[in-house]
Amino acid sequence: MMKIQELADKMGLTIHTIRFYEKEGLLDDRHVRRESNNYRNYSEEAVERLKLIKKFQSIGCSLAELKEVLQEHDANARTNQQIIDWIQAKKKEIESKKEEYDQMLDTLNKMLEYRTLLMDDPQTAQEMLKTWHAGSSV
Amino acid sequence: MMKIQELADKMGLTIHTIRFYEKEGLLDDRHVRRESNNYRNYSEEAVERLKLIKKFQSIGCSLAELKEVLQEHDANARTNQQIIDWIQAKKKEIESKKEEYDQMLDTLNKMLEYRTLLMDDPQTAQEMLKTWHAGSSV
DNA sequence: ATAAACTATGAAGTGAACTTTATGGCAAGC
DNA sequence: GCTTGCCATAAAGTTCACTTCATAGTTTAT
Incomplete structure (x- = not known):
């Protein structure tokens, strides 16, 4: 106590x-x-x-x-199968959140690629921008 | 307009x-x-x-x-290098959030393993519980 | 001319998971 | 018996990114 x-x-x-x-x-x-x-x-x-x-x-x-x-x-209201189902639903939930983060990382990697190129080879970087059609810089 | x-x-x-x-x-x-x-x-x-x-x-x-x-x-206050640093910091931030989700998934996978075993082979599942020292079930 | 549709402002509400504040009753040490 | 510290409650505050509400002025369509 x-x-x-x-x-x-x-x-x-x-x-x-x-x-x-x-x-x-x-x-x-x-x-x-x-x-x-x-x-x-x-x-x-x-x-x-x-x-x-x-x-x-x-x-x-x-x-x-x-x-x-x-x-x-x-x-004690749930069967083992119900618990398994619940765990799998939770897994999917979390996996989809992880995918959101993966998309963020993709974008960040593209930005990084552009910015790195901009240091090494500004001309090619300019081309990149046009290809992306990225209106307001990155 | x-x-x-x-x-x-x-x-x-x-x-x-x-x-x-x-x-x-x-x-x-x-x-x-x-x-x-x-x-x-x-x-x-x-x-x-x-x-x-x-x-x-x-x-x-x-x-x-x-x-x-x-x-x-x-x-226009940041140099290209500063921007690169910022992007990399952001990447780390997001990667660490992803790692949190990975840990959640690890836990969920263990729970799932236990629950699946519990259906197929209850005895071995019991052993599992003791090994884990998982006080209040999983 | 009047109703419908669009615009404006400022303030309050939402949800999640707490945290903080205000106020006051017990308890332990000296 | 007085201070310090732990305990209690209820209500309000926090953060974030909006959303909703209340109220009112403006424009457009019929």
């Missing part, structure tokens, strides 16, 4: 964040109870809960999504 | 966004002037300006960063 600051230190969170999670319904009375003085009192399960929250955050879950996932986790 | 809705249509933006950009200092009187009725009047330079804004947004620039970049662009 520990108080909020102890849990915060243990988990590398602030006490504000922990209270915030509780307000958002990510913790319930398996994790927090009140002492006679109204102070919050956390069980070991709270530690595991916060680890789980961190794990799901680390795979790109929003708190809203996390709340759903945790509710189903608590209720 | 065009009015705001025409520019918005041409650029695929809303009139609100265009006014917002002006308020943020991304457009100046080379791009917008006022008619006698106080309506905004946009030049062709405005079109180019918005294209430039879109280009920089597409490589992951915030509006704040964009503002800086545009000011220096307007003043």
